[in-house]
Amino acid sequence: xxxxxxxxxxxxxxxxxxxxxxxxxxxxxxxxxxxxxxxxxxxxxxxxxxxxxxxxxxxx
Amino acid sequence: xxxxxxxxxxxxxxxxxxxxxxxxxxxxxxxxxxxxxxxxxxxxxxxxxxxxxxxxxxxxxxxxxxxxxxxxxxxxxxxxxxxxxxxxxxxxxxxxxxxxxxxxxxxxxxxxxxxxxxxxxxxxxxxxxxxxxxxxxxxxxxxxxxxxxxxxxxxxxxxxxxxxxxxxxxxxxxxxxxxxxxxxxxxxxxxxxxxxxxxxxxxxxxxxxxxxxxxxxxxxxxxxxxxxxxxxxxxxxxxxxxxxxxxxxxxxxxxxxxxxxxxxxxxxxxxxxxxxxxxxxxxxxxxxxxxxxxxxxxxxxxxxxxxxxxxxxxxxxxxxxxxxxxxxxxxxxxxxxxxxxxxxxxxxxxxxxxxxxxxxxxxxxxxxxxxxxxxxxxxxxxxxxxxxxxxxxxxxxxxxxxxxxxxxxxxxxxxxxxxxxxxxxxxxxxxxxxxxxxxxxxxxxxxxxxxxxxxxxxxxxxxxxxxxxxxxxxxxxxxxxxxxxxxxxxxxxxxxxxxxxxxxxxxxxxxxxxxxxxxxxxxxxxxxxxxxxxxxxx
Numbered sequence: 001x002x003x004x005x006x007x008x009x010x011x012x013x014x015x016x017x018x019x020x021x022x023x024x025x026x027x028x029x030x031x032x033x034x035x036x037x038x039x040x041x042x043x044x045x046x047x048x049x050x051x052x053x054x055x056x057x058x059x060x
Numbered sequence: 061x062x063x064x065x066x067x068x069x070x071x072x073x074x075x076x077x078x079x080x081x082x083x084x085x086x087x088x089x090x091x092x093x094x095x096x097x098x099x100x101x102x103x104x105x106x107x108x109x110x111x112x113x114x115x116x117x118x119x120x121x122x123x124x125x126x127x128x129x130x131x132x133x134x135x136x137x138x139x140x141x142x143x144x145x146x147x148x149x150x151x152x153x154x155x156x157x158x159x160x161x162x163x164x165x166x167x168x169x170x171x172x173x174x175x176x177x178x179x180x181x182x183x184x185x186x187x188x189x190x191x192x193x194x195x196x197x198x199x200x201x202x203x204x205x206x207x208x209x210x211x212x213x214x215x216x217x218x219x220x221x222x223x224x225x226x227x228x229x230x231x232x233x234x235x236x237x238x239x240x241x242x243x244x245x246x247x248x249x250x251x252x253x254x255x256x257x258x259x260x261x262x263x264x265x266x267x268x269x270x271x272x273x274x275x276x277x278x279x280x281x282x283x284x285x286x287x288x289x290x291x292x293x294x295x296x297x298x299x300x301x302x303x304x305x306x307x308x309x310x311x312x313x314x315x316x317x318x319x320x321x322x323x324x325x326x327x328x329x330x331x332x333x334x335x336x337x338x339x340x341x342x343x344x345x346x347x348x349x350x351x352x353x354x355x356x357x358x359x360x361x362x363x364x365x366x367x368x369x370x371x372x373x374x375x376x377x378x379x380x381x382x383x384x385x386x387x388x389x390x391x392x393x394x395x396x397x398x399x400x401x402x403x404x405x406x407x408x409x410x411x412x413x414x415x416x417x418x419x420x421x422x423x424x425x426x427x428x429x430x431x432x433x434x435x436x437x438x439x440x441x442x443x444x445x446x447x448x449x450x451x452x453x454x455x456x457x458x459x460x461x462x463x464x465x466x467x468x469x470x471x472x473x474x475x476x477x478x479x480x481x482x483x484x485x486x487x488x489x490x491x492x493x494x495x496x497x498x499x500x501x502x503x504x505x506x507x508x509x510x511x512x513x514x515x516x517x518x519x520x521x522x523x524x525x526x527x528x529x530x531x532x533x534x535x536x537x538x539x540x541x542x543x544x545x546x547x548x549x550x551x552x553x554x555x556x557x558x559x560x561x562x563x564x565x566x567x568x569x570x571x572x573x574x575x576x577x578x579x580x581x582x583x584x585x586x587x588x589x590x591x592x593x594x595x596x597x598x
Contacts, residue, residue: 005457008095012463019125026121027397034121041124045099048464052096 007051015044064487065404066113066480073488075112076481079104079472080511083556088577093570094560098468105472109479114402122399123478126413127471129394133416135191135466135513135557140459141426142195142565145366147451147458148430151444152437154363155203161360162204166323167331169205169342170272170281174288175323176200177214178268179316182226182292185219186312187374189227191561192422193219196367198562209571210341212562213578214268216553221261223515223549224253225296226308228378231515233304235523235545245538250300252542256502256590258293260550263589265289267582272341273334280334283327284319291315309379358442366433373425387419405480462564469556473511477521482511486522490529497533498598499591501526501540505547506554506587513557518548536598543590550586553579 018040025033066072079101086097106124109115115123149155162172176197184193194215201211224231232253236246265288269281295311322328336342361368377383393412400406418424434451437443476482486504493500504526508518523544530540552558559572559579 005460008464009460012460012467015464015467016128019128022121023125023394026118026125029118031117034117037121038124042103044464045102045468048095048099048468049092049097052092 004051004055007047011044011047013044014047015041018042018044064480064483066401066484067403068484068487068491072112072481072484075108076476076485079108079476083472084576084580087556087573088580089573091573093465094469094556094563094572095462095465095569097572098465098472098556102468102472102475105475105481108481109401109475113405113479113481115479116400116402119399119401119407119479120475122396123407123475124471126396126478127474128467130414130474131463131467131470131557133392134414135470135561136459136463137416137421137423138191138195138426139462139466139561139564140455141423141430142192142199143458144451144455145196145370145426145430145433146199146565147454148434148437149199149203149363149366151447151451152358152363152433152442154358154437154442155200157358157360158200158363159204161363164360165320166328168323168328169336169339170269170277170332170334171284171319171323171328172204173201173206173214173272173341174218174265174268174281174284175316175319176204177206177211178218178265179288179319181215181219182222183309183312183316184374185222185226186309187227187378188422188425189223189230190422191558192426194558194562195426195565196370198566200367202566205336205342205344207341207343208563208566208568209574210271211566212559212568212571212575213271214341216558216562216575216579217264217267217582220549220552221257221264221292222296222308222312223509223552224257224308224545225300225304226312227516228309229304229307231519231545231548232307234516235519235541236304238520238524239527239541241541247301248538249541251297252539253545254293254297254300254542256542256546256593257296257549258289259589259593260546260586261293261296262289263582263586271578272339273332276334277339280327280332283325284322287318287322288315291318306379358440362436362440365436366429369432370425370429373428374422377420377425384420388417390419391415391417399478401479403480405483407478458564458567458569462560462569465560465569466557469560470513473513473557476511477517482508482521483525486525490525495533495535496595497529498535498540498594501530501535501594502543502547502550502587502590503584505544505549506551506583508544509548509551510555513552513555515545515548515552518551519545522548536594539594539598543594546590547587550583554583 018037021033021037083101086092181193181197198211198215265285269277292315299307393415396413398409508522526544530537559575
């Protein structure tokens with residue numbers, strides 16, 4: 001399995017891991033849980049574009 | 061949208077359209093993949109939601125979860141078994157006998173491509189939807205030698221005409237539901253929708269011919285386009301006055317069957333005049349020798365067995381209402397509380413958001429068909445030792461990376477819809493164009509499908525708005541609503557989620573921009589033609 005694929009797997013898992021925090025945090029108005037949820041989701045989402053840009057700059 | 065509470069001004073309109081423009085720029089011109097562009101765009105949409113549309117954090121959290129839920133249980137749930145059925149067929153080397161079988165129907169490669177990418181895709185859309193037609197027919201096209209990029213483009217264009225009246229007319233029924241059209245008005249609207257869909261259908265056929273061989277391709281494919289579109293588009297138009305439920309199914313079926321008859325005519329019972337090496341659509345067939353080298357010749361019907369099972373399950377369950385109702389009782393879904401933005405834009409609480417019905421869902425049919433197909437191929441000795449492990453490994457390797465892309469695209473579209481950004485975009489167009497709105501109405505449909513990936517969702521989102529705008533400006537309501545749903549059908553060809561579905565299943569993830577470069581022209585070109593037609597007629 002390619003390193004990029006592995007990284008995307010981790011990114012997906014991280015983004016999904018944020019869901020219970022966002023769901024419970026959003027329902028109960030818990031800022032801590034929402035911040036935790038957005039952190040997981042946001043980092044998971046950012047991995048793909050960062051990896052892409054890194055690959056582009058390395059190619060140059 | 062009468063009680064729309066968000067100011068429709070330049071700031072709100074531009075801030076809502078900006079992320080969409082950036083998404084398209086990244087995909088089409090920046091050559092970014094959907095995973096990268098979608099993730100960046102989600103951040104932009106979230107920032108706009110909070111900073112401009114006054115979305116509180118709890119609403120942002122809840123709407124994000126809704127988006128992820130939709131991504132998994134509406135789209136990814138189809139992608140995974142679709143890849144599995146492809147890998148099962150591939151492992152058994154069933155595509156080569158499959159291709160040979162199709163050659164016996166017609167040796168003409170252009171008609172073969174139309175048969176799968178237009179006829180079969182349109183037929184599948186008539187009964188299933190949910191992306192299944194693209195997920196199934198794109199790999200089949202690759203299996204008969206079509207270049208993956210073209211396979212995705214052809215399937216996207218070839219199935220979308222049947223979006224409104226396909227899937228047992230769910231998109232059309234949604235339009236009727238939200239607009240509360242009286243029966244007589246609904247019949248006139250159906251006529252307009254049917255006429256536009258016929259136009260779309262003809263354009264789809266001609267586009268496939270053009271891609272295959274430019275002017276020469278159109279000349280060769282024209283008789284088939286005329287006959288097939290008479291069945292599909294003409295059938296849709298006539299049936300729209302008779303039966304909502306099975307319109308798309310019957311039109312799709314007629315269009316598919318007539319291709320077998322066309323294969324026997326003097327036009328198509330010989331190879332295409334365009335040599336395979338002269339068309340960009342076809343690729344050299346490497347697999348051609350493998351089946352024979354093994355000395356085991358699989359028959360066409362055996363090669364097609366997973367797809368026969370898929371058809372039997374789909375038709376047998378979805379078209380027999382008592383069975384469908386019985387199996388449809390079991391649903392999986394989670395409740396969501398109501399959310400409200402600072403502008404008072406409310407999304408009602410729901411006890412079961414976007415429920416997944418596992419026993420009547422296309423994903424289940426795909427999975428069962430793939431597994432039975434595997435057991436059949438294995439029992440007949442067409443799967444080599446270790447085959448199951450290889451199938452699963454390849455499936456996982458293709459599936460998992462697509463998850464993040466699909467999540468980001470769906471999450472951003474749900475966020476745009478449920479924070480009022482989508483509404484502002486449509487109302488901004490309506491408020492500023494006046495009588496010229498007739499021209500713009502199909503573009504609103506395109507926009508709805510682009511953002512939601514669904515004709516049904518686009519109709520739910522914008523039909524009421526289109527109806528109200530037509531009434532206020534004094535335009536022909538039936539024509540505007542017809543353009544809404546036909547525009548939404550065309551918009552399906554450019555919805556990032558749908559494009560991604562195709563690129564994932566044929567293994568060219570990251571090439572979404574290349575697909576969009578073609579489908580954008582088709583969808584926007586169609587919207588222009590529809591808009592001009594309405595302006596001329598009303």
